[in-house]
Amino acid sequence: MAEQREKLHVVVFPWLAFGHIAPFFELAKLIAQKGHKISFISTPRNIHRLPKVPENLQHLVDLIELPLPRVDKLPENAEATMDIPHHLIPYLKLAFDALQQPFAKFLERCKPDWIIYDFAPYWLPPISSKLGISCISFCTFNASAMNTYLESFVGTTSGSESSWDKDIPEEHNESNESGVSDVFRVLKSLDAAQVMAVRSCMEIEGEALKVSKSMNSKPVIPVGLLAPSLQFSEDRNDENWNTILNWLDKQEEGSVVYVAFGSEVKLSDEEFTEISMGLEMSGFPFFWVLKMQNTSKVELQDLVVNESGKxxxxxxxxxxxxxxxHKSVGGFLSHSGWSSVIESLQVGCPLALLPIQNDQFVSARHMEEKRVGVKVERSEHDGKFTRESLANALRSVMLEKTYRSEAQEMSKIFGDKELQQKYIDEFVEYMQIHRPAMND
Incomplete structure (x- = not known):
């Protein structure tokens, strides 16, 4: 039986973006809950940004710090994409690639059974192959987005054009300051992996996962949605939350639009203004988490504060x-990042979908098809949205009962802990059955 098999040692190695680090960390903890040893690898600053490992798992989860080498043009203390403007990300990849030697030395010392890694370390497979360590490429996107990217990448290399190319920025196909393109990284990393793991489940993406399996010559294993626990780990006496809670408690049930665009999205001045005015036009009270990096000009943030009474x-x-x-929140205006979609639907909150980049467009389209949200309409001419289109999407999500009804129905899957645990159990069992032979 699976529980009688020898325990695994798994190294987990995400790319330096918190949209990747967070689900990798959730996956690591869930594997550790099955009694397996985890070595979670990242930079010192990123390790210290992580939430604490639960006390009952601390003896199984080692947080390993690998300092980033200095790279010209990369600011000091920049260890994640959220620390830098978009145009400097290739330099972060260059620094990341310089981890090759220290990471190889770590692997030689600990010789784990498996490495679960991201798209970025295209240089890792030859190292793991030499040491006899099996590799799993883990996609933090959903299966629909993954298929879109693979279609586009294959189309790029074969000279054909994918129907979804408009969602894939051209920059991914071009070599950058790191010396290679993102397409090269993805294809090299994926090609050498024994397994592909996907942050999804059959109940949500059955057809897309079947397509994934038909597109790949290796096992494609859904690991579940990796939703954070509803048993909130934050300090319930947190002064910030008390202030937010007092405001939310004063609002009518289902009346508030929650607005957040994650840690990576930076809005242009024009986008910021249209969102601000669109929120005003919608007429709904809103709670907007506006992080510094979401706007290019800090003074624009005062526009919302000064103009809005709601x-x-x-x-x-x-x-x-x-x-x-919270019962007063009736909708979520989101950038459509997969983590944010999962968190919203876990509690049955419908979405106003405003994708900004990359996989977000695919996720938004997928969620609109499932009637759990409405995409903010963009002009076919220039791809821009307006305050009117944003206000219209918000009114649909907040006033048409079908979206909340479908989101609440979807929460039976997204919030089903037993169902999601089943995927982790099957994934871990696969790793145990197919663990490599021990190396001398």
């Missing part, structure tokens, strides 16, 4: 899960 603008961190679960 909104609460929050300029520091706020607990997203607690906020979404």
């Amino acid at each position: 909104g609460l603008v929050w300029k520091t961190w706020a607990p997203q899960m607690r906020t979404l679960a």
Whole structure:
């Protein structure tokens, strides 16, 4: 039986973006809950940004710090994409690639059974192959987005054009300051992996996962949605949350639009203004978590504060899960990042979908098809949205009962802990059955 098999040692190695680090960390903890040893690898600053490992898992989860080498043009203390403007990300990849030697030395010392890694370390497979360590490529996107990217990448290399190319920025196909393109990284990393793991489940993406399996010559294993626990780990006496809670408690049930665009999205001045005015036009009270990096000009943030009598603008961190679960929140204006979609639907909150980049467009289209949200309409001519289109999407989500009804129905899957645990159990069992032979 699976529980009688020898325990695994798994190294977990995400790319330096918190949209990747967070689900990798959730996956690591869930594997550790099955009694397996985890070595979670990242940079010192990123390790210290992580939430604490639960006390009952601390003996199984080692947080390993690998300092980033200095790279010209990369600011000091820049260890994640959220620390830098978009145009400097290739330099972060260059620094990341310089971890090759220290990471190889770590692997030689500990010789784990498996490495679960991201798209970025295209240089890792030859190292793991030499040491006899099996590799799993873990996609933090959903299966629909993953298929879109693979279709586009294959189309790029074969000279054909994918029907979804408009969602894939051209920059991914071009070599950058790191010396290679993102397409090269993805294809090299994926090609050498023994397994592909996907942050999804059959109940949500059955057809897309079947397509994934038909597109790949290796096992494609859904690991579940990796939703954060509703048993909030934040300090319930947190002064910030008390202020937010007092404001939310004063609002009518289902009346508030929660607004957040994650840690990576930076809005243009024009986008910021249209969102601000669109919120005003919609007529709904709103709670906007407006992080510094979301706008290019700090003074624009005062526009919302000064003009709005209905909104609460929050300029520091706020607990997203607690906020979404509050009875006064009726909809979530989101950038459509997969983590945010999962958190919203876990508590049955419908979405106004405003994708900004990359996989967000695919996720938004997928969620609109499932009637759990409405995409903010963009012009076919220039791809821009307006305050009117944003206000219209918000009114649909907040006033048409079908979206909340479908989101609440979807929460039976997204919030089903037993169902999601089943995927982890099957994934871990696969790793145990197919663990490599021990090396001398």
